[in-house]
Amino acid sequence: MPTVEISGNTELRKALRRFAPDLEKNLRKEMASGLKPVVRAARGFVPAESPMSGWAARSFSEGRFPTYNAQAIQRGITYSTTVSKKSKNGFTSMASIKNKSAVGAIYETAGRKNANGQNWVGPKAGGSGKGVSRSNNPKAGQQFIDNLPPLVSSLQGRGRLIYRAWAEDKGRAHNIVMKAIDKTISEFYARSAAKTLGKAA
Amino acid sequence: MATENVGIFIDSKADLKGFKEAETAAAKLNKNIKTLATSLGVAYGTRAVVNFGKAAVKAFAEDQAATIRLAKAVDNLGMAYANPEITKFISGLEKSSGIVDEQLRPAFQALLTTTKDLGTSYTLLNDAVDISRGSGIDLATVSQDLANGYVGITRGLKKYNTGLTQAQLKTKSFSEVLTVLNKQFSGASAAYLDTYAGKLDILTVAADNAKESIGKGLVDAFARAGGGQSVQDAVKTIESITQAVNALVTTVSFAVEGLVKLYRFFDFIGSLGGLLKVKPQKMAADTTKQQTTIAKTQIKASTALTKAQKTNTAELKKQATLKKAGTVFDLEQIQLVAALKGKLSDEEKLRVEAQLALLNGNVDLAKKLTDQILAAQDSTGNLSKFLSALPNARNPFEYLDAYLSYLAGKAAAIATGQAAPNAPSATATPAPMPSTNVPSAANEPMISYNTMTGLSYNPNANQPVINVTVQGNVIKEQELIQQIQNGTQLASLSGSPSQIGRIAGMFG
Helix, strand or coil, rough: CCCCCCCCCHHHHHHHHHHHHHHHHHHHHHHHHHHHHHHHHHHCCCCCCCCCCHHHHCCCCCCCCCCCCHHHHHHHHEEEECCCCCCCEEEEECEEECCCCCCHHHHHCCCCCCCCCEEECCCCCCCCCCCEEEECCCCCHHHHHHCCCCCECCCCCECCHHHHHHHHHHCCHHHHHHHHHHHHHHHHHHCCCCCCCCCCC | CCCCEEEEECCECCHHHHHHHHHHHHHHHCCCCCCCCHHHHHHHHHHHHHHHHHHHHHHHHHHHHHHHHHEEEEEEECHHHHHHHHHHHHHHHHHHHHHHHHHHHHHHHHHHHHCCCHHHHHHHHHHHHHHHHHCCCCHHHHHHHHHHHCCCHHHHHHHHCCCCCHHHHCCCCCHHHHHHHHHHCHHHHHHHHHCHHHHHHHHHHHHHHHHHHHHHHHHHHHHHHCCCHHHHHHHHHHHHHHHHHHHHHHHHHHHHHHHHHHHCCCCHHHHHHHHHHHHHHHHHHHHHHHHHHHHHHHHHHHHHHHHHHHHHHHHHHHHHHHHHHHHHHHHHHHHHHHHHCCCHHHHHHHHHHHHCCCCCCCCHHHHHHHHHHHHHHCCCHHHHHHHHHHCCCCCCCCHHHHHHHHHHHHHHHHHCCCCCCCCCCCCCCCCCCCCCCCCCCCCCCCCCCCCCCEECCCCCCCCCCCCCCCCCCCHHHHHHHHHHHHHHHHHHHCCCCCCEECCCCCEE
């Protein structure tokens, strides 16, 4: 008896779309139901005002460092139930929660790599490397991080918004998503065995 | 700012499609290399020999066919005696020009059949070789152009860029044109043969001849081995030998496989372990391919079946909807349903329901309801008894018999003077109607229907009485008229507004 075996997220979703679109739709719906609360909680962690007065938006700024914008951060925190593009390491994911905005990413991850800020080289240092602090203030990085809430560890990494929400969710969203995926795969294989798959128009 | 890593990725899996492709390609390459390495040992030599044998036989067969073709053409020209000489000439020219005899023979044949002269054909073929080498145009084309020019068709000679116009080509004789061509291309062949390519051509000719010779020998040998003399017999023998060699190689490969397994057990030849996987891998790949094909076919069939079922269901649904719609808009049914909703007696309700059942084609229900109606009409059963007890229909002219007898008797009495007989009396009385529960018909008043006006008039109905009460003292008719006239006059004099509707014909 011929069997259908699907390996890989992209192939699975492609097969679902072609032969069981209802399952695919239901999968997305169920995954969204698990991810929405996390996104909502993460948006709730965004402070309305800038943690530092100097980071707040001002009428004129020549700097390229993005100023604090709570709405932009909140807008940038989203979830996706589509298969992600292949990463540079060749991995894809079935669903994801992202902090897309630049300012949101800064708030989320500041201090994650260098807890005391990047190494200070000052404004007069040569080169164009981005991994160093070129501020006039040698302690700028340290002070910036100190003014932000502490990083929260989760099983997916450390952060202040989506990672914190993920940690506080305590795996509920993950459980919902994985269950939905497993259920869909089982159903798909069952239909395949029963030959009730129909190609979508 | 790169925010690629600022996100939570759920159910991440390595998409190894690219890696797998690379792995498969590498495995294939490895397999091919091993196959090649294996072949180099035993099979390649055998295979090469067999292939060369086949090619040699083929070359010999083609050469022989060309030779026979030319010989036949020469025979047909009545120059059969010249065949050996032609063969010698072709052979010599082949060696001197570096052009294989498979090309020379058709070219010579074209010239000979046109000129019908051996000497001219020899000369022209030599010239053609030079022209072909000098112009780069293939020998067959050049020979055909020269043959055409010999008979006055010089159009094809223009492409050799002799400097002659089309008009000059037409006006000049072939010998004059040929002189120009020879002047232009003379020695080209010799010059070409001095080149590396020319020398390679000579080598090719030699190899070709060798191949043909070997082919001839092989054909003869194989034909004899096959029990015949023809090329077909030789080919059959070669095929048989090839199959036998392949079987031998396969057997040897199995033996080697067994040895490899044995050696592997002793861990002596670990580097040959890959050989063991070639066959199972291929089998697995074939099985997977077959399974995929079957799965695809089944999915296709399933899709088609589902589609057909959907179409059928949709059609049935459509028909049911149409029927339902038709029922809804059936006015007769609408009226009956409306009647059922009204206040009806039990019997009327039964009648309406029975009619509705008849309209809908529900025979059983209609019969049942009809029986109920009949039972309701005659619950005592007297009516049916009376109907069954009715005598046969009587003769309506029965009384005429008695009357005619009476007339005959009266006439006889007049004639004979006897007393006249008594007149017949109609004493027949109909049977009385039995009593039933069928309500008696109401005493309907007489109604006349005027077909012209469509109105009904009942003369027995009570006549309407119109009472006109007039204020004042009106006793006589004249007084009534007077009152009306006064009223009308007063209304006209008072100036009260009046309206006339001309379209509707109203006045008020």
